[in-house]
Amino acid sequence: MNPDSQNTPRYHQQHQKAIEAAASVFAEKGYHGASTQDIASRMGIQQGSLYYYFTSKEAALEEVCLAALRDYVDKMEQISKQVQPLKEKLTAAISAHLASYRSNSEALKVHNEQRLYLPEEKREKLKTLGSRYRQQLEDILIEGIHSGILNKSLDCHFAALSLIGLCNYWGAMLTRDSKLALNEITAKCMHFVLNGCLGDTN
């Protein structure tokens, strides 16, 4: 393959479609449970043709995870930058996290559930992006402490991770049960994270 060929508009567009197809199939069947045949079928080409866009199945998983996380970190960065009170920011963050599970071709789900099947080396970029995301969340919480809203002695690192865990859990639920309402779950997560089980309501 001529290396220049990767610069045509068509290549770019098809490559994108390939990533989406892979994300969708991996989300449904898991990395090992999905075949390159499945991915190719979903994007309407022959199995062998897929290798024009991915050097290997593993590379496909890597690209899916990277794209998902990059997308997501970007979104978080925007939220984090905006000047608005803590509660609004946090709600936006949770809502964005949960929403990705529904809409975004489930790529984030693939990242969360399948990335460990990548070899160590291929996971490094993911780790970097992942901790940047966690850091942004942490910063929002720290800011909340400074503005006097959150508890001074809150362990922000632990809280940020827990929030991620919580959102991943409910995000996965959302993809499985279409009856669940995104807004409702967002609000409940928000309330739970802020108040816990002891705290006063409203």
Added chain:
Amino acid sequence: MNPDSQNTPRYHQQHQKAIEAAASVFAEKGYHGASTQDIASRMGIQQGSLYYYFTSKEAALEEVCLAALRDYVDKMEQISKQVQPLKEKLTAAISAHLASYRSNSEALKVHNEQRLYLPEEKREKLKTLGSRYRQQLEDILIEGIHSGILNKSLDCHFAALSLIGLCNYWGAMLTRDSKLALNEITAKCMHFVLNGCLGDTN
């Protein structure tokens, strides 16, 4: 195979070993990523011999999940039955949940991450057991409300599920990072669940 043969002590013991081997391999490589060869090797027999203990690879996954959940529901039942204050009960529940990830041959992890690869019919028993577990947790919370400790308007159903999500997340972390201390994570989860980010410390 003579159906009586399944009643010998040796069969029982080897069957148990097979379930543990399967749990360990599934936990590491995922259901589809693991081969029956892997499982057989781990228990030190030939690949074909495995079928003396499992009718199929899928049946192996089913047994692993069932065993894990049964074990776990039992443990929860005991905790739930004990007469002790809410905080102690909740701590015991969280600690037990997290501990299973470390010690229990990671079968619970397999249940949480791989059970969806089972066909609907084979998942029904799991659903029943799973909701029994959730219900027990919910009951602990309800009791906490009645005894005046927890917030009256707490959504116990949502809180119970969230707690499960949180424990699954930190449980998975514990298996990946052996430096994390079980007791510390238990205490932090406990504190987070009770107080959230707003609540007072201690």
Added chain:
DNA sequence: ATTTTTTTCTATAAACCTATAGATTCTATG
């Protein structure tokens, strides 16, 4: 219109995987 380049297809090698059948070894019991 012809040539070049990109994109897709077909065919296939090589590896692997599940499940079964029948032979073989082990174990317990009379």
Added chain:
DNA sequence: CATAGAATCTATAGGTTTATAGAAAAAAAT
């Protein structure tokens, strides 16, 4: 110790899977 039954092994059928190579079709450039 001989024998029945349990447990394991070997070999393999039948299927799927990844990845590659070379042909063919489509698109773009000259």
